[in-house]
Amino acid sequence: MTDIDLALTRRDFPPGFLFATATSAYQIEGHSFGGAGRTHWDDFAATPGKVVRGENGAVACDHYHRWPEDLDLIAEAGLDAYRFSISWARVMPDGLTANPEGLDFYDQLLDGMLSRGIKPIATLYHWELPSTLAKRGGWTSRETPERFADFTDAVAARFGDRLHAVAPINEPWCVGWLSHFLGHHAPGLTDLRAAVRAMHHVALAHGLSVQRLRAAGVANVGATNNFEYSLPASETEADQAAARLYDGIYNRWFVQAMTQATYPDDVLEGFAPHMPERWQDDMATIAQPLDWFGINYYTCKRIAQGPGAWPDLRERNGPLPKTQMEWEINPDGLAHFLHWLPAEYTGETPLIVTENGMANPDRPDRADTERIAYLNAHLEVCRKAIADGVPLRGYTIWSLLDNYEWALGYEKRFGLVHVDFESLLRTPKASYHALARALTPG
Structure with missing residues (x-):
């Protein structure tokens, strides 16, 4: 394979980025x-028709035994830095009792991580209820949010002093809406009332958890929300209103609650009949101060x-090139959110791109030029945003390894490193080598 370099290197970003x-x-x-312990993903995968070939995370990449190689x-x-998650069901198999x-x-x-000079960035819940x-x-x-606070x-007591x-x-949108209204993720419900309650309880869990982290003296506490650039499928008033509502449910619901202690009025109009009793009393808890977003x-x-x-709300096909997930590649959307969030919600709070990447049907014997091009385009957006004064402090690539892609099983490959799911052999891809050259230039 011919070496292909990233267009930008570490020198194109501020010191400390x-x-x-x-x-x-x-x-x-x-x-x-x-x-x-067993998770609702194990239950979901065991339900016929929910996950490709019924695949689950029982073995996955066997990082449990191979973590030194991966680090x-x-x-x-x-x-x-390495953004990883701490499995609730591994630490507390029944959600309550610690597992040594x-x-x-x-x-x-x-x-x-620390012995290798890698900064640990922890996520406390990545869907394994x-x-x-x-x-x-x-x-x-x-x-559930109350038990999550206990988790x-x-x-915090065991690991808080070692977390960057x-x-x-x-x-949180995936935990609430994707899983309880659209039914694509565990528990696989398609119930508006359940979805609305989940959307609120997930927000409450965030706030309670931030409070507990602060009380334990844990530093550098933030939030990690997902965003999709919502565009109307046509110029009709109906589609423009639909895109605005999609933006409200997907992009504004959680960030507005976390930063302003309110929910968007246009979404709340439809959600109100299904909200839990006295939900308004929780809003101050949800809107805890954050060190980064x-x-x-x-x-x-x-x-x-x-x-x-x-x-x-219906999704329509678009004209841009697509990833293996059939997602359009649209770096302009990242530019939009990097400017929109500070202007509307987060102010001077530092931002971190905590996930960005693409699925591609990669093989070890070919250069993943598509992923290199994807990274080039999105890193350039980050560079320009910083030049415009956006308080962007970091960029995170999803993912280190090809892995279990939830309901899509093991077919969609997001990794910088190829994983053979039979032998579990790791093979760094061309994008991994391009990244290494960009970060450690000779």
């Missing part, structure tokens, strides 16, 4: 190891108004 990569626990660790890959790429093996695993992992709590209502129940206490940064919940960005969506019951 963090370059990172990310994974999540259930997607790579191997959940059948180390006494981890070496991060260090050898010249990356500054699980705690010991993360002890080793954190010490391994213990099945015992799922059976009691999961995110539709107010008990936060356990993590921490955020409670990864992509994370942006997960991948794509845009073109939205049309459907004929069905509210909100019936």
Whole structure:
């Protein structure tokens, strides 16, 4: 393969700008190891038709045993930080009771990062809800944010002094709407009332967790929300209104609650009949001060108004090149959010791109030129935003490894490193080598 370089290097960014990569626990660790408890993802995958070939995270990339090799890959790429997640069901298999093996695993992992000069950025929830709590209502129940706060206490007490940064919940829209209204992720519901309650309880869990982290003296606490650039599928008033509503549910619901202690009026109009009792009393808890705000960005969506019951928002095909996920490649959307968030919600709070990347049908014997081009385009957006005065402090590539892509099983490859899911052999891709040259130039 011919070497292909990234267009930008570390020298094109300010001193101290963090370059990172990310994974999540259930997607790579191997959940059948180390006494981890059953999760609602195990239950979802065991339901016929929910996940490609019924695949699950039982073995995944076996990071549980191969973590030293994976941390070496991060260090050898010249990356500054590693955004990982701490599995609730590994630390507390029933959602309540500590598992010493699980705690010991993360002890080793954190010490391994620090010994290699890698800054640990922890996510406390990347979707692996213990099945015992799922059976009691999961995110539709107010008990779950309260139990999540207790889990936060356990993590803070054991690991808090070694974390460079921490955020409670990864992509709250996915936890709430994607999983309870659209039904694409565990628990797979298509119930507006359940979705609305989950959307509020996830926000409350964020706020309670931030409070517990602060009380424990944990520093550098933030949030990690996902954003999609919402575009109308046509110029009709109906489609423009639909795109605005999609933007409200997807992009504005959580960030407005976290920063302004309110929900967007246009969304709340439809959600209000389904909200939990006395939800207004929770808003001050949700809006805790944050040290940084994370942006997960991948794509845009073109939205049309459907004929069905509210909100019936339909996605239409767009003209831009697409990834293996059939997501349009639209760096302009990242530029939009990098400027829009400080202007509307986050002010001078530092921003971090906490996920950005693409799925591609990569093989070890070919250069993944598509991923290199994707990284080039989005890094250039970051460089320009910084030049415009946006307080952007870091950029994180999803993902270090090809992994378990949730309902899509093991087919979609986001990794800088190719994983053979039979042998579990790791093979760095051309994009990994290009990144290493950019971060550690000769």
